Every structure is written in C-alpha cells, then in structure tokens.
Amino acid sequence: MDNKATEKVHCLIIGSGPAGYTAAIYAARANLKPVLYQGIQPGGQLTITTEVENYPGYADGVQGPEMMVDFEKQATRMGADVRFGLATKVDFSEQPYKVWIDDEKLIEADAVIIATGASAKWLGLESEERLNGFGVSACAVCDGFFFRGKEVAIVGAGDTAAEEALYLSKLCSAVHMFVRRDEMRASKVMQERVFKTPNIKIYWNTETEEILGENKTEAVRIKNIKTGESQTIPVSGFFVAIGHEPNSTIFKGWLEMDEAGYLKTIPGTTKTNVEGVFAAGDVQDKVYRQAVTAAGTGCMAALDAERWLGEKGLH
Incomplete structure (x- = not known):
C-alpha cells in the first residue's frame, strides 16, 4: 500500500x-x-x-x-x-x-x-420490500402508533416478537401473530402474557406468502405449513420481528x-x-x-x- x-x-x-x-x-x-x-x-x-x-x-x-x-x-x-x-x-x-x-x-x-x-432481518419477500414504510415495518415501538384501532399482523416467535405483539395489542383492535413452528421461542413469562391477551390471535405452523396492496398494506396471505392451506387476512400494518x-x-x-x-x-x-x-x-x-x-x-x-x-x- x-x-x-x-x-x-x-x-x-x-x-x-x-x-x-x-x-x-x-x-x-x-x-x-x-x-x-x-x-x-x-x-x-x-x-x-x-x-x-x-x-x-x-x-x-x-x-x-x-x-x-x-x-x-x-x-x-x-x-x-x-x-x-x-x-x-x-x-x-x-x-x-x-x-x-x-x-x-x-x-x-x-x-x-x-x-x-x-x-433488521427481513423475510425476503418482494412485497415486503415494496411496501416497507407503507404499512410494513420492523419496529412496533416506532410505528405501532400509526395503526391505532386497526388490525395488524406480526411475524416472529422470540421475546422481541412477543413484546412487540403485546405493545401492539394495546393500540390495535387485533394482532395476528404468525409463528413458523408449533411453539414459540420466547421465554415462558412472555408467552403467558401473549396467551392471556384476548386480541392477539396466534397462527401456528404458519409462513407468510405475500403482503397484499398496491401503495399501502391491505392484507396478508399466509399458508399453514402442515396442511398447505392458504388464507388471506385483511390488515393495515405488517410487522417483522424475526430479529x-x-x-x-x-x-x-x-x-x-x-x-x-x-x-x-x-x-x-x-x-x-x-x-x-x-x-x-x-x-x-x-x-x-x-x-x-x-x-x-x-x-x-x-x-x-x-x-x-x-x-x-x-x-
């Protein structure tokens, strides 16, 4: 040199x-x-x-x-x-x-x-990248406020995901939580709190196929890994909490x-x-x-x- x-x-x-x-x-x-x-x-x-x-x-x-x-x-x-x-x-x-x-x-x-x-780690979907900042976020504490009274989805199974789901549950009407396996990695205490929260719905063995919407997030299409069944859930916000x-x-x-x-x-x-x-x-x-x-x-x-x-x- x-x-x-x-x-x-x-x-x-x-x-x-x-x-x-x-x-x-x-x-x-x-x-x-x-x-x-x-x-x-x-x-x-x-x-x-x-x-x-x-x-x-x-x-x-x-x-x-x-x-x-x-x-x-x-x-x-x-x-x-x-x-x-x-x-x-x-x-x-x-x-x-x-x-x-x-x-x-x-x-x-x-x-x-x-x-x-x-x-932030992302799922790697094209729609996730395209709608980032338009309903897609990797920080519930930063962006949850914008979805007050609305339905949102969150992906993840660790302590951070559990914490963010609980945070969102206080602001949003419903939180759809997608977990890839049939159990969560989060600590028992965090899991208990999530299970006890009535407006958090957990979907086990679930992966995200696509986030739907043109210029903003309107819905998410998910698939059950075990049954192969797909379903679409209308949401305004999609949070990625996989670390x-x-x-x-x-x-x-x-x-x-x-x-x-x-x-x-x-x-x-x-x-x-x-x-x-x-x-x-x-x-x-x-x-x-x-x-x-x-x-x-x-x-x-x-x-x-x-x-x-x-x-x-x-x-």
Whole structure:
C-alpha cells in the first residue's frame, strides 16, 4: 500500500445514524477534528423509516431521512468531516489504530468510535420490500402508533416478537401473530402474557406468502405449513420481528461481542475491551434500539473519547 492512501486522523467515527452523527457533533465541539465515514446506508435505519413522531424536539413529527439530513448538517456545521465510504477491515493491535475504507484507503486513528448500527432481518419477500414504510415495518415501538384501532399482523416467535405483539395489542383492535413452528421461542413469562391477551390471535405452523396492496398494506396471505392451506387476512400494518443483526463482522477477533454479535461495552460507558475504541448505538444496544437512545450513547462515546485522549496526552 502506498503512503498516499494513508491518512492520520485524531478521532474516527464509523457509521452515520443518530449515534454516529451525535458523536460527531460532540467530538467536533471538543475540537477532536472528527472524520466520519457514513457506511453502506448513510443515515442508518432511519432512512428506511417514513414518519418519526417520538424524537423529542420535532413537535409535528419528521420523516426519517429528513431527520438524518438535519443531523448531518449539524455535524458538518460544527466542523465534522463527513465522508462517503465503508469501513471494510480494522487492525486494533496497536496505536494508532488502523481502519481500511473501501478496501483501499488506510486511516490511522488515535481514537475510534463505532456506530455501525444493526440491520433488521427481513423475510425476503418482494412485497415486503415494496411496501416497507407503507404499512410494513420492523419496529412496533416506532410505528405501532400509526395503526391505532386497526388490525395488524406480526411475524416472529422470540421475546422481541412477543413484546412487540403485546405493545401492539394495546393500540390495535387485533394482532395476528404468525409463528413458523408449533411453539414459540420466547421465554415462558412472555408467552403467558401473549396467551392471556384476548386480541392477539396466534397462527401456528404458519409462513407468510405475500403482503397484499398496491401503495399501502391491505392484507396478508399466509399458508399453514402442515396442511398447505392458504388464507388471506385483511390488515393495515405488517410487522417483522424475526430479529436484528448488528453490523459488527469486521470487528470479530478484535472486540468482545455477545453470541449475537453485539459489541460489549463496560456498563455505564461506551468503552470496549480495546482502550481508545468506543461503541455507540444499535451495534451495542439490543434492548432499546431507539433513535433517542442511540443519540444518547453517541454523546457518551464522544465524551469518553475526549476524556481518554486527554488522559493519554493525545488531546
């Protein structure tokens, strides 16, 4: 690799959702001269969300992509260097840390903030992709509100699916829950709560064939795996709750993660097991997964990085 392709930066931020941009705002204000690479999906998961009504400060709600443009503008105005590019490989064996962008450019950084987020797992249907944001969602807490008094469907069998079905049951007239097997993976406590909720109807051994509707979700066609019988259920909303995948593959072998791949941080901080490397947002949070909590940990990561750089005499 020639030296022209190597650049030394003080604080590198990988990822551009609420966590990454908030970290950039704080790091820029602390004069850490942050360089932020936006990754494969500039703006993160919010760019595939339409209406956001639960982020404080937007009294009338805001479109997800528009909100991320606001975050980016603020980070840039504070002096953050926001760039296109995807981190493809890292070497955290010694200071300064090495991060390769798009397999070709090498960045050497004193401190690294990881805010690569997580991606929802989808069923892989064409109709699911086409109607995403038009009744199809992977976050009941974000979007359930729009279906008050309506019938909705949810796919999944784990704790998250059970939790989201219960959340939806308080807002919607009926929740149709599709489970692939003849039992749920959710904990007994969560299952009990679902079974006791009168407006949640469970369909066992069921898979989704198609989500129906032209410009909005109108119904869902399901099939019983055992009998081969199909049926169509009219619904206004279709929620996919089959899990999320943290975007953490390139950090395997360097950073401690749980069995699902979420980066582990020291409780109460954003510190990873490698000093000077911090993690914020959904790549390390599988519990809350909200824009506002991601932004909060982005702020923490920048403050942790500033403090650490100061202690090391690098700032």
